[in-house]
Amino acid sequence: MKEQEAVQKRGLTRRTVVIGGAWSVPVIAAAVATPLTAASVAxxxxxxxxxxxxxxxxxxSSLFTWVDVFGDGKDLTLTLSAVPNGASNMTINQTNNLRLDSATVGGEAQPSVHLALDTADLRNLGGGQRVTFSFALDGVATTVSDLGYTIKDIDGVQALDGLGGAERVYVSEGTGTYNSDWIRGQGTGTNAWRPFTSSPNPxxxxxxxxxxxxxxxSGVSAFDLxxxxxxxxxxxxxxPPQNIWIGPLTFxxxxxVCTV
Incomplete structure (x- = not known):
């Protein structure tokens, strides 16, 4: 009788171990399926x-930085890099270009990046600068969504090409809305945003x-302006010098690390 009870106890112990093991498998699987980092950061x-x-x-060259943006110790950056674009009739003003300006411009006093050009000569060649805006998280290129910003103070004396005022702006990504009494164009290289030929004044x-x-x-990791x-x-x-302002940028x- 004692021997039978011992066998039953040993069998019960083995079944208990098996049952315990069976219950432990889903728990482990669930832990693997959910990234631990995603549970603790934004x-x-x-x-x-x-x-x-x-x-x-x-x-x-300039840089915006958001420190520890998701709570995991990683910084997000927006790098601006400017290079001459087109002909040499316009040059980059090294003193004022890429300065952050909070003075009233474009109808508001918000911190905006100043893009400044100097006139070298009056040829109709469309020289200027191309600024690349690049987003990175912890030094690695990253995509942001819902990007929005304002290009301010596009104006200037009407040019001899008959297409509008002096200042012209176009972008590699995005669409624009504007006051059509002052501005024309689609923001492309062949149809830049520019002052309308019959705008009220230059x-x-x-x-x-x-x-x-x-x-x-909608979604970009980098774009050119x-x-x-x-x-x-x-x-x-x-x-005269030519100037516009960009900003603030929101996104x-x-x-x-977060999965959908």
Missing amino acids: CTAALSTSTAVYSRLSGT EVAPTSAAGNVRVTA TFVANNSGRALGER TALNP
Whole structure:
């Protein structure tokens, strides 16, 4: 009898072990299926360049930084790199270019990146600069969504090409909305945003939003904004600088560790 009870106890112990093992399998599988990092950090962040740390490294390079944006110790950056574009009739103003300016321009006093060009001569060649905006998370290129920003103060004396005022802007990503009494174009290399040929006057007051273009894009990791000028409508001895402002930029950052 005692021997039978011992066998039954041993059998019960083995079954208990088997049952315990069977229950443990789903628990382990569930832990593997859900990334531990995603459970403890944010998956999205609504950001603006107005709240970032800005570093102007030179007249052609600058950087926005958002520290520990998702709570996992990784910083998100937006790098701006400017290079000459097109002919040499316009040059980059190294003193003012890529400065962050909070003065009233485009009808608002919001921190915006100043893009500045100097006139070398009055040829109708469309020289200027191309600025590349690149997003990165912890040094690795990353895609953001719902990007929006304003290009401010597009104006200038009417050029001899008959297409509009001096300042012309186009982008590699996004679409724009604007006041059609002042601005024309589609924001492309062949049909840039520019002052309308019959705009009320050649210059937009800083308190006015008439020369603004509001740009939106659904999802980008990088884009180019090209700012050129055609001063051929000016008097021979008049070679003014040309200036626009970009910002603030707003967007939604996406944490790549989070799965849908």
